[in-house]
Amino acid sequence: MPVLRPIPANAVHICVDMQLMFMPPGPWAVEWFPQTLPKVIQLTQRSPARTIFTRFIPAMRPGEGRGQWRSYYEHWAEMTLENAGADIIELAPELKSFVPPARQFDKPVYSPWFDGSLARALATERAETIIVSGGEADMCVLATLLGAIDFGFRTVLAEDAICSTSDEAYDSIVRLFTKRYSHHVEVAPVDEIVDFWV
Template sequence: MAAKGLVYGPLGSSCVHLCVDMQRLFAPGGPWAIPWTQKVMPAIEELAARHAQRTLFTRFIPAARPGEGQGMWARYYRRWAEVTLASIDRDFVELMPTLRRLVPPAKVLDKHVYSPWTEGHLDSVLKNWEVNTLVITGGETDVCVLATVLGAIDRGFRVVLVTDALCSSSDSTHDAIMELYHSRFSEQVEATTVQGVLDGWH
């Protein structure tokens, strides 16, 4: 089982809160609305506000127009032509307002695929900040959060998943991925609540 709670000790100055894709795209009324966002937002807001200087928000940026993208991404954006930048209000890519107000001191990193690692910018930021621990929140548990977690594990980061600050549009796959984290990554992943993080990050 994945470690429950901060079993490897308290969090400190080498820790960053990495909040995945909490944007208007996925808010109620957005083109890819995730109903759970409303449920987890208070926990994310509290954590981000408490550690704004050590919070990094990722934003998923859709293709500019239908059919644009490398390989299968071109097919993806033919399927989702209505969510390309040519078709939506650009404000949909922005963070949700209660999070956007924290920038700065919080920072934003844009990405064009599920993983925040493939374009190289995140590696550079974390190296400059001398980070060894990532506290991960956001959505979706079974898509962009999954890509974020696996990349962090491969790079040797201590990974802390905040269980009450993750969301998905699918209950069944959210539950399946949480079980995957719990059952297969026992040495690399800790799972705790936002209160557990707040109590353990000084």
């Protein structure tokens, strides 16, 4: 694997959906969440003010949402805010303490780029490099990475700071971005990213 290029000081770390609703043992539990959390914390500690936490916000009640999201929340009625309670959208306690200076961006879908507010914020800051961590590797992390590629950001995936529900899903995402998207995404462990972040 090629050596990581230096990461500029104004890079932004986007930590994807490390929320209570995805912590074991709930219905949406991401199995690797607890093992990944220390690496996410290490990356966040490097520059809390340059960190953005995205949060996935479920529908308020069963059957809400546009198109296929309506049937999704009929199926997952127990995970709507009305039934599960608003606390489920909160960040893991270990991460919540970083806000502020870290920021939060809420989203009703997998992609944080959906309404344009994240891209506008990054453009205002003239950020050209983003570092991605969080969960779930083959869902919201994937959507975050693909959007970053489309916007032309230099994108670094923190391979030991992303989590999934299975080894297979994790391995597939790392393989996808080291092979198929190698011209768009650099993949490196957190220790290396921290060392190369100037």
